[in-house]
Amino acid sequence: MTPLSILFIGGTGTISSAASARAIEEGHKVTLLNRGQSTLRPVPLGAEELVADVRDPASVTDALAGREFDVVVDMVAFTPGHVAQDVELFSGRVGQYVFISSASAYQKPPVRLPIVESTPLRNPYWQYSRDKIASEDLLIAEYRQSGFPVTIVRPSHTYDRTSLPLNGGWTAIDRMRRGAPVVLHDHGSSLWALTHARDFAVGFVGLLGNPHTIGGAIHITSDELLSWTQITHLMADAAGVVPNIVHVTSDAIAAADPDMGAGHLGDRSHSMVFDNSLVKSLVPAFNPTIGFAEGAREIMGWYDAHPEQQIVDPELDALFDRLAASAGA
Numbered sequence: 437m438t439p440l441s442i443l444f445i446g447g448t449g450t451i452s453s454a455a456s457a458r459a460i461e462e463g464h465k466v467t468l469l470n471r472g473q474s475t476l477r478p479v480p481l482g483a484e485e486l487v488a489d490v491r492d493p494a495s496v497t498d499a500l501a502g503r504e505f506d507v508v509v510d511m512v513a514f515t516p517g518h519v520a521q522d523v524e525l526f527s528g529r530v531g532q533y534v535f536i537s538s539a540s541a542y543q544k545p546p547v548r549l550p551i552v553e554s555t556p557l558r559n560p561y562w563q564y565s566r567d568k569i570a571s572e573d574l575l576i577a578e579y580r581q582s583g584f585p586v587t588i589v590r591p592s593h594t595y596d597r598t599s600l601p602l603n604g605g606w607t608a609i610d611r612m613r614r615g616a617p618v619v620l621h622d623h624g625s626s627l628w629a630l631t632h633a634r635d636f637a638v639g640f641v642g643l644l645g646n647p648h649t650i651g652g653a654i655h656i657t658s659d660e661l662l663s664w665t666q667i668t669h670l671m672a673d674a675a676g677v678v679p680n681i682v683h684v685t686s687d688a689i690a691a692a693d694p695d696m697g698a699g700h701l702g703d704r705s706h707s708m709v710f711d712n713s714l715v716k717s718l719v720p721a722f723n724p725t726i727g728f729a730e731g732a733r734e735i736m737g738w739y740d741a742h743p744e745q746q747i748v749d750p751e752l753d754a755l756f757d758r759l760a761a762s763a764g765a
Contacts (some may be wrong), residue, residue: 440464440645443500443530445490445522446511447483448474450596451640452534454633455509456480458641463536472643476598493521500525507644509534514564519571523578532585532645537572538656539592540703548710553590553653562702572653579651588653589640592708594634595731597738598745601618602671603696606739607752612672617760621689621700624665624681627707631658632731635724642719649718657710660726664704665726674732680685683759690758 445674446452447468457480459466468479472487479485488499490512491501503615508530513519519535526533543556544565557572559565578584595601602608611618638657662670666682672679684703690697716722739745 438508442507443505448477452511453477454637458637493628504529507532515567516570516574534587537568537590539590541568547548550709552711562698587649590655594631597734604752607749619678621686627661629657632726639715639722670732674736684759
């Protein structure tokens with residue numbers, strides 16, 4: 437493949453850090469545009485870093501100084517206003533613009549499984565997902581009207597060694613290790629796909645520069661399906677404990693904490709089973725190999741080696757106590 441010049445807006449997050457490192461491994465020229473404040477994930481060796489406030493168009497324009505790229509990937513666009521700014525900045529200056537949407541945008545509750553790229557987009561529970569849908573709508577309209585070369589990628593739950601998948605993050609692990617009740621939504625039986633960022637990066641980078649993706653959407657997820665009960669036990673095994681699980685309905689969680697509840701009602705409470713045929717047809721090398729048992733050990737190994745990241749949120753801790761008490765624990 438001919439090397440591409442790729443601009444990652446962001447570039448040091450969970451997905452973007454793995455994707456930018458993979459792009460460099462494949463011989464592409466990678467530039468990161470961000471605020472230069474990341475401490476968890478360093479800039480990959482071989483990447484150029486430009487410092488700018490991505491929410492300030494003048495700052496971005498100054499940092500880019502009229503440069504053009506084969507591919508622009510915006511990892512930190514969450515609203516129609518963000519993507520509208522990108523359209524204005526990059527129209528006529530890029531061969532492919534990649535928008536990171538979200539698999540949470542798919543219809544909730546899903547009427548039919550597995551989910552495919554043509555599954556309707558509708559999420560009445562979660563504003564985050566509605567903003568992603570509106571952003572997709574704006575970009576597709578721009579593609580149809582002016583040919584703006586957008587590719588939409590919909591990740592599901594993607595993680596790396598720093599990403600604890602349980603509600604509450606380290607607070608949940610701390611509760612496990614103290615023997616305190618761990619709150620799990622509903623019956624813990626909804627199915628979920630956890631995708632390691634390194635696996636995701638293989639599929640994602642393989643889409644860059646591919647003209648067959650322009651104007652379309654592709655999701656990228658693991659094929660491993662686990663219930664939330666299994667996920668919780670795998671995290672507990674990696675933490676060296678047996679979890680004291682207490683089940684609380686998603687409705688009760690939403691009533692106690694609307695922000696947390698939106699993610700449950702709009703995503704986690706539903707079984708999300710994905711058909712990855714499209715990305716596999718476009719990127720034959722995409723074959724996720726990192727199961728979550730391995731991923732959980734990697735996560736716990738990192739946190740145990742970084743005690744400064746073992747941060748307990750006292751408000752969340754108290755919320756979990758209240759929810760557990762309401763369930764009779």
